[in-house]
Amino acid sequence: MAANKVSNSGKAIGIDMTDQMLEKARENAKKGNYSNVEFRKGDIEENIPLENNSVDAVISNCVINLTTNKTNAFKEVFRILRHDGRMVISDLITDTELSSGEVNSEQWCECIDGALTKENYLSCMRQAGFEKIEVLEERAYMDGDKINGRKITSLVIKAVK
Template sequence: MNERDIKEFVKERYSKVATKEESCSCSCCGGEESIIEQAKEAGYTMEEISSIPADAVLGVGCGNPTALAEIKEGETVLDLGSGGGIDVFLAAQKVGDTGKVIGIDMTPKMVETALKNAEEGNYQNVEFKLGEIENLPIEDGTIDVIISNCVINLTPDKSVAYSEAFRVLKPGGRILVSDLVTDGEIPEETRKSFQAWSDCIAGAMEKQDYLETIHGAGFKDVKIVEAHYYAEPNMDERLEGKILSIQVKAEK
């Protein structure tokens, strides 16, 4: 199992999510009603869900970073792993006409879906780019706020991802990342499972190691602002009480 194989498997899985061949990243999810319920469980309100194109809500994610990022009018926001665009479109409402939101995703089908959603919603202050979060197609020091929703755990090299995030932020810029981490050891076979990687479990780091990775990239004031244990129906009982959904804030 190498980094490229992991990425290709994840890309193929999320291409199916983008084209609705699979309704979401979790085996327990079903149709449209389940997608909405998953979004609500992640922290989105019905008002937020109803305010954006329906196809932007894909039933993935483990938080609502736009609710905690304190995004201001006129800011430039970058969403790492933007998917169908749910967080990009919510952030676009906050930055207004004088701001801009950029979404980055490594899956071409996701970018296509997001662009279609942007056109449908007539968004003038958003942009979507194909790229990997370990090699962002963004200039140094141009971003005010970075958000991400249960995506950084999908990359095998999180230190590079956070170093890239630090690079593109302006001095004084900030991040608000929703992600899964572990609180205790998880089975080795889970770590080696492609399916578990695409389900955001196998790539989850131990909580303290994750925070230290962010700090090691140069960030200051790294702190968890919200956390709760993550569970889903039919979850391997060996994982129960060992997966945490966290919302992390830090500054450059």
């Protein structure tokens, strides 16, 4: 999808930490005959495999909530974005965060137990250096049903470096 958005001289670079996802992405790029896309392996909390100030835009769907250190993930995004570059992310947040002892690993992998409150999520972005932050969309996740007693919300946020 990103490859369709960038111009012919542009490039889309997909990042994931698992070989399985990278393999699937490369297969899809091959099927679609895309030559302006490549995939790199990396842990976004540790080191996104891209140079400082090197990309125009970062998009992400339902990944940050899976990380254990959201501020580090946002710091890495901030590092690779050029000045005035933008990040648009879609993610899940919750009304009640869990302590580490309450976390269920399966529920974490389903993007639920690692979710932060909106306040803490935005705070992680600010700590990473983002100042210009705009909430583009906020809506109930899964018809607004509570999951394990907690309200889960889907959020789309734009932040500019």
